[in-house]
Amino acid sequence: MSRRSLLRGTAVGAGAVTLPSLLAACGSGPGGDGKTITMGSNSSDPVPKKAFADAFSAYEAQSGGRKVEVNTVDHNTFQENINRYLQGKPDDVFMWFAGYRMQFFAEKGLLYDISDNWQEYKGFSAALKAQSSGSDGKQYLTPYYYYPWAVFHRKSLFADRGYQAPKTLDEYVALAKQMKKDKLDPIAFCDKDGWPAMGTFDYINMRTNGYEFHKSLMAGEAAWTDKRVREVFDTWRRLLPYCQQGANGRTWQEAATSLQKKEAGMAVFGLPHPGQQFPEGEQSDLDFFPFPVINPEHGQDAVEAPIDGFLLAKKSKSLKNDKTLESAKDLLKWLATGKAEDIYLKSDPNNIAVSDQADISAYTPIQKKAVELVSGAKQISQFLDRDTRPDFSSTVMIPAIQKFISNPNDVDGLVNDIERQKKTIFAAD
Amino acid sequence: MSFLSARRTGRRVSRRFTGRDLAVLGVLLGIPVLLDIAIVWGPTLASVVLSFTSWDGIGDITWVGTRNYENLFTNYPQFWPAARHNLLWLAFLGMVAAPFGLLLAVLIDRGARFSRFYQSTLYMPVVLSLAVVGFIAQLVFSRDQGALNAVIGDTDSPTDWLGDPDLNIWMVLLAAAWRHTGYVMILYLAGLKAVDPSLKEAAAIDGAGEAQTFFRIVFPTLRPVNVIVGVITVIESLRAFDIVYAVNHGRNGLELLSVLVTDNIIGEASRIGFGSAIAVVLLAVSLGFVVTYLVQELRGEKNR
Numbered sequence: 001m002s003r004r005s006l007l008r009g010t011a012v013g014a015g016a017v018t019l020p021s022l023l024a025a026c027g028s029g030p031g032g033d034g035k036t037i038t039m040g041s042n043s044s045d046p047v048p049k050k051a052f053a054d055a056f057s058a059y060e061a062q063s064g065g066r067k068v069e070v071n072t073v074d075h076n077t078f079q080e081n082i083n084r085y086l087q088g089k090p091d092d093v094f095m096w097f098a099g100y101r102m103q104f105f106a107e108k109g110l111l112y113d114i115s116d117n118w119q120e121y122k123g124f125s126a127a128l129k130a131q132s133s134g135s136d137g138k139q140y141l142t143p144y145y146y147y148p149w150a151v152f153h154r155k156s157l158f159a160d161r162g163y164q165a166p167k168t169l170d171e172y173v174a175l176a177k178q179m180k181k182d183k184l185d186p187i188a189f190c191d192k193d194g195w196p197a198m199g200t201f202d203y204i205n206m207r208t209n210g211y212e213f214h215k216s217l218m219a220g221e222a223a224w225t226d227k228r229v230r231e232v233f234d235t236w237r238r239l240l241p242y243c244q245q246g247a248n249g250r251t252w253q254e255a256a257t258s259l260q261k262k263e264a265g266m267a268v269f270g271l272p273h274p275g276q277q278f279p280e281g282e283q284s285d286l287d288f289f290p291f292p293v294i295n296p297e298h299g300q301d302a303v304e305a306p307i308d309g310f311l312l313a314k315k316s317k318s319l320k321n322d323k324t325l326e327s328a329k330d331l332l333k334w335l336a337t338g339k340a341e342d343i344y345l346k347s348d349p350n351n352i353a354v355s356d357q358a359d360i361s362a363y364t365p366i367q368k369k370a371v372e373l374v375s376g377a378k379q380i381s382q383f384l385d386r387d388t389r390p391d392f393s394s395t396v397m398i399p400a401i402q403k404f405i406s407n408p409n410d411v412d413g414l415v416n417d418i419e420r421q422k423k424t425i426f427a428a429d
Numbered sequence: 430m431s432f433l434s435a436r437r438t439g440r441r442v443s444r445r446f447t448g449r450d451l452a453v454l455g456v457l458l459g460i461p462v463l464l465d466i467a468i469v470w471g472p473t474l475a476s477v478v479l480s481f482t483s484w485d486g487i488g489d490i491t492w493v494g495t496r497n498y499e500n501l502f503t504n505y506p507q508f509w510p511a512a513r514h515n516l517l518w519l520a521f522l523g524m525v526a527a528p529f530g531l532l533l534a535v536l537i538d539r540g541a542r543f544s545r546f547y548q549s550t551l552y553m554p555v556v557l558s559l560a561v562v563g564f565i566a567q568l569v570f571s572r573d574q575g576a577l578n579a580v581i582g583d584t585d586s587p588t589d590w591l592g593d594p595d596l597n598i599w600m601v602l603l604a605a606a607w608r609h610t611g612y613v614m615i616l617y618l619a620g621l622k623a624v625d626p627s628l629k630e631a632a633a634i635d636g637a638g639e640a641q642t643f644f645r646i647v648f649p650t651l652r653p654v655n656v657i658v659g660v661i662t663v664i665e666s667l668r669a670f671d672i673v674y675a676v677n678h679g680r681n682g683l684e685l686l687s688v689l690v691t692d693n694i695i696g697e698a699s700r701i702g703f704g705s706a707i708a709v710v711l712l713a714v715s716l717g718f719v720v721t722y723l724v725q726e727l728r729g730e731k732n733r
Contacts, residue, residue: 083487391693
């Protein structure tokens with residue numbers, strides 16, 4: 001082989017590697033056709049995937065020739081790659097979460113400001129608007145549905161044994177004691193996945209210290225060594241003897257199953273969790289009560305209800321085309337209507353619509369109750385991991401809470417550990 | 430003309446490589462070297478450099494000196510357990526699983542009954558990925574629905590094999606060793622087959638017992654296999670990741686350095702500088718073993 005042919009071969013080889021990506025870049029064109037909107041979806045589970053497909057095809061049918069092209073990525077993969085995704089070649093519209101997790105990307109300039117859209121949105125509460133706004137006061141998210149957290153239980157079990165839904169912490173503990181006597185695990189409990197116990201932490205914290213403290217704690221302002229945080233862990237320690245043992249080795253599915261099998265009496269969950277583990281025939285037996293009052297000053301004001309929604313990616317090439325941008329905003333406007341949410345919830349009844357214009361007459365009784373819970377809330381919190389920096393929640397809080405569960409006695413050491421690490425993480429920028 | 434071409438031929442013989450040969454050689458060697466630099470050394474050096482910076486994957490990269498390392502050693506509760514677990518992994522695979530694999534190999538090689546059956550059964554786990562072994566371990570060790578608790582009838586206050594931070598590392602090590610033993614066994618079996626039977630006969634004639642024959646004659650001839658087993662054991666222990674990740678994402682008693690690296694680097698708002706610092710520590714530990722091994726090997730070569 002001569003040198004020239006070798007070099008030629010190398011050049012052809014290199015071309016073969018780079019050419020397809022060049023072609024792909026040309027093919028989609030710098031601005032798209034103005035009518036096709038690409039959608040980055042993290043809804044890889046069959047139920048929501050189908051529900052979203054229904055919603056998008058309903059949009060296409062009434063949009064006058066616009067098209068939604070969905071690119072679905074496995075939920076966890078989507079989450080882990082979101083950084084690179086938003087900086088690389090993102091889709092025009094993508095699904096993501098409200099609160100701090102959205103604000104982070106807004107601050108980095110990776111999201112489109114859609115405040116103009118929000119002026120036309122109807123049926124959204126002030127709390128929703130707050131959760132959809134960046135720290136600069138502009139809106140970036142179009143909320144779609146949420147799923148409130150509460151204490152879930154089985155109606156039939158409560159009726160058989162004559163249990164009453166407790167209103168205060170003391171009643172909660174008394175009920176748990178009674179269940180223990182009746183040979184039940186009072187509270188189904190799990191934290192193998194690292195996040196389920198965060199809901200309990202959030203609720204104890206908000207009931208004891210209020211939503212404002214929750215917010216400043218999550219934003220890294222309040223100190224974890226504050227005596228108010230110790231109080232949270234102390235209350236939690238009081239509840240631990242009534243929680244299922246071995247929580248760090250149990251998945252949320254297993255915990256929800258023990259609730260369904262009536263081995264456990266209650267469980268702090270989000271609406272979809274027990275919902276997915278209860279067979280169809282027993283769905284109507286599922287019920288909940290709001291997390292009990294701890295400090296009367298804060299009552300049951302705050303409800304933990306993570307919000308999912310849609311955002312526009314700033315780096316999307318085709319959004320540079322005004323027509324595509326208009327199409328994408330039109331899609332968001334449609335998704336913000338109660339009707340659009342109805343279509344989705346018809347196939348995925350484990351969530352509730354954010355819009356108060358949604359048709360709740362088709363809701364299951366538990367969905368109706370969830371709507372009541374959320375609409376009566378003075379504040380809506382997101383989940384711990386959505387209300388704070390993700391690097392803090394995953395590298396510090398998950399191990400810390402698991403450590404607390406397996407060794408609840410060293411609260412001082414625990415909060416000092418958290419505070420020291422928090423300082424380095426929040427100081428990183 | 431003929432004179433010229435003759436001279437040219439003569440020169441070709443004396444220089445052995447023409448310019449074209451050198452060019453071809455240069456390209457053929459150059460491509461792998463470039464690839465090696467680009468995809469092995471480049472990222473390695475990049476990690477080392479990044480470990481002295483702070484970067485969230487989106488914004489600016491800022492220089493922070495050795496802050497990540499100070500942080501890591503003094504202010505990251507998971508770090509020391511992870512380092513300990515990596516060493517424990519090495520010790521367990523090296524001192525329990527590998528010798529056990531050798532024992533099995535010897536037993537099978539001596540032609541115990543059904544040895545073919547044992548051989549394939551013990552080798553079976555090796556074809557599984559460690560992640561799959563992790564899922565199987567969950568089926569066996571899960572507290573509420575696991576097979577183990579059901580078999581031993583432990584239902585009143587069942588042992589939380591995978592959730593108890595004092596216990597779970599041992600359960601996972603058992604699962605990892607289950608696979609490693611089969612691997613080691615096959616390697617030793619191949620080695621044992623290659624031992625010259627006349628050596629054993631000679632030893633027997635000289636009056637050596639079974640044990641003596643093994644330790645004085647057979648084992649020393651297995652030296653090349655021992656080296657391979659040593660190397661794969663070190664590699665398996667330092668790269669251990671998939672099994673603990675499958676069980677509980679490497680938290681709550683199952684921390685490993687590799688898990689801490691991914692925890693910090695993968696995901697939103699990554700702590701890339703901090704994660705790189707952990708990766709550099711892992712690199713340093715691996716280099717420690719590699720260098721020791723190379724030094725030993727080179728000395729061995731000389732003495733032979």
